[in-house]
Amino acid sequence: MDKITPKAASRKEDIISAAITVFADLGYYRATTAQVAAQANISQPYVYRFYNTKEALLLAALERSWDRILQAFSSVREKVKPEDMETAFTEAYKNVLRNFQSEILLQMQAQTIQDPEIRKAMQSGMKRIRDYVLSSFQQSGYPEPEERTTIFLAKGMLCNIALAIDMDELMPNHL
DSSP states (O other): OOOOOHHHHHHHHHHHHHHHHHHHHHOTTTOOHHHHHHHHTSOHHHHHHHOSSHHHHHHHHHHHHHHHHHHHHHHHHTTSOGGGHHHHHHHHHHHHHHHOHHHHHHHHHHTTOOOHHHHHHHHHHHHHHHHHHHHHHHHTTOSSHHHHHHHHHHHHHHHHHHHHHTOGGGSOTTO
16 A cells, blocks of 8 residues: 655645635535646646545545534633533634634535435534534533533534624624
8 A cells, every 4th residue: 555645645635625615615516626626736637646536525625624623622622611611612613613614614515415425424523523512511510411512513503604694693692
């Protein structure tokens, strides 16, 4: 098996970043790997060196977006008092919304794609977020952690909608 050199690994990350931008701007079905390659300033065959299909590229982009949210939550989880966990997660998610809008818009588009592999990736990503938040709330001693997790996730989804349609007034006060 070929090892990926640091330069190739960097290019792979560039391709994912380009895919996120292109897919979020144009939509998955309208976007092409040629457009992704152009955004990454590489040739289209180089995209296929790492990702055999456009779907594989989308799956990698979605994985990055879910990882980003988990990293944001993880970065604050150990630094706050248990009673401040929800507020810390809220601020972490706001930062993701501000700094990685295309990733959130990509997730929103992927929610509507009926392809079984993409649907499975979306379910897996959302489950990872839900489980992490629920576990954090349980370990922090929050009362009714399942209900609070559901409400927290629902507020996050409302924030996503507010972002997508540029309606700040829909942003919940607590998120």
